Amino acid sequence: MNLSIKIKDLVLKNPVTVASGTAGYGEELSHFIDLSKLGAIFTKGLTLQPRPGNRGNRIIETPAGVLNSIGLENVGLERFLSEKLPFLKQAGATVIPNVAGHSVEENVELCRTLSSLSEIGAVELNVSCPNVKEGGIIFGTDIGLFTNLVEKARTVTRCALIVKLSPNVTDVGQFAARAEAIGADAVSAVNTFLGMKIDIRRKKPYFGNTVAGLSGPAIRPLAVRIVYQIYEAVSIPVIGLGGIASFDDMLEFIMAGATAISVGTMNMVDPGISIMLIEKFGIYMESEKIGNMHEIIGIAHSPGGLSEECP
């Protein structure tokens, strides 16, 4: 059965991918799964220089979720190209690097270099980083900064460009529509929600960075709602993620409008989950006699659009 999907010219074998930051560079995950079976692997957020990440506490469990403040620890572009990419290619993986620069120039440089490589069919622009050159405002939460960044990135990106949206805004649909207007080939949603934990013993924030990103099943209903909203706002593919922990969860995202999905936090709990989802998806398509996945993408939408009533 053909489960493949397309993002511009890039063909994914199936719609199941693993999310950035929850799959490393594939090496450790490859002890548990065959990376070549995945639709794609989104690698850890990349910066030009290696980054050590945040000091102190970096992760803690919350009810059905996780707060993380890793601080983008990553190997930097050079080692990514010399060590990580060759490994992933040899493993037969479809690789989508997650670009996480902290200035427009850094993101431009990363997109330019990565997209010029024949091994890379798409890059994912992570707009949840602060713009350190201009007051540390998160690119993805200010429509002006966002527009400027996506425009510059689009100009230099020769392969498919996926923009990973921040959920920490009032209207994600507006940001998705802007990305589409600039020429992005897909959007992914959601990145982590801003959260916080207070260490009541020490009477101060648990994380050195004060705030942290919330992920896992705890955020799933929020993420499904956002994917649904984005689907109403754009016609480019949406990659849906946020707390997917079962095949039913994956179907929710597809019916809300996702063309592909990513497993994030649940890789940490069950490293084999992505392969299980691919198998179940194949069985589902067959048993439901669905010839083409597009028959169910966004099927939950009613012609009237989003309700304007109070909940």
Add this chain to the structure above:
Amino acid sequence: MPTLIEKPKQVAYGHFLLRIESGTEHSAPGQFINIRTSRQNDPLLRRPFSIFNHERTVMSIVVKSVGRGSEILSQHPPGAIDAIGPLGTGFTLAANRRVLIAGGGVGNAPLFYLIKTLAGLHCDITYLYGVRAKELVYLPEQYKRHSNRFIITTDDGSEGTRGYATDVASELAAGGGYDMIYTCGPLPMMRAMVEAAKSTPVEVSLENYFGCGIGICSGCSIETADGLKRACVSGPVFNGSRINWDSMQDIY
């Protein structure tokens, strides 16, 4: 999937021994297994536990009940248990050495598998078993059997020598004559051990907070003289003198 052979057995106040049919005979002292305590995703993350013993395919762990996950495990029914491992990098093993070993509380767990292995390698073992009070001592006879010298210390003097295991260990270490020191326990204890050891190599087994336990999240990274290391992959056992101990206090 691994199976819990029998009901967890209480071996000391709040401490439970779990015997698991693991399906493998391979592991090394200092390695751990990572257990999912709920299928309902709450508690969500797996919980890491050091291998206490491994005989043929049966692995055992000692679980101290400190929160939701460990409490669920202490009451886990016999049958399938969602454990992955062995994971991580264990202790350095060498034959015919004089070794000093200091365990604190539930941190004694990985050290049992260690001394059993070292005894088989004809090491001379001095074991310091530190706990807060008598009712927290688990399976002392088993430890004793594999040690050449076995000393229990309790903070309140309710059993053995009164005081910290590190106080006794520091005195012994200062006297020299050991080829190697191994320790696992509370952070201040391991740090004190490393400082007391002077030029004797010390291996410590860390128990900082883990996210995935398999190397994919970088949630467990610690600062060492060799750069950042993921404790779940490069550790949990580290050369104590390479750890930046000042940076550790914030991550417990």
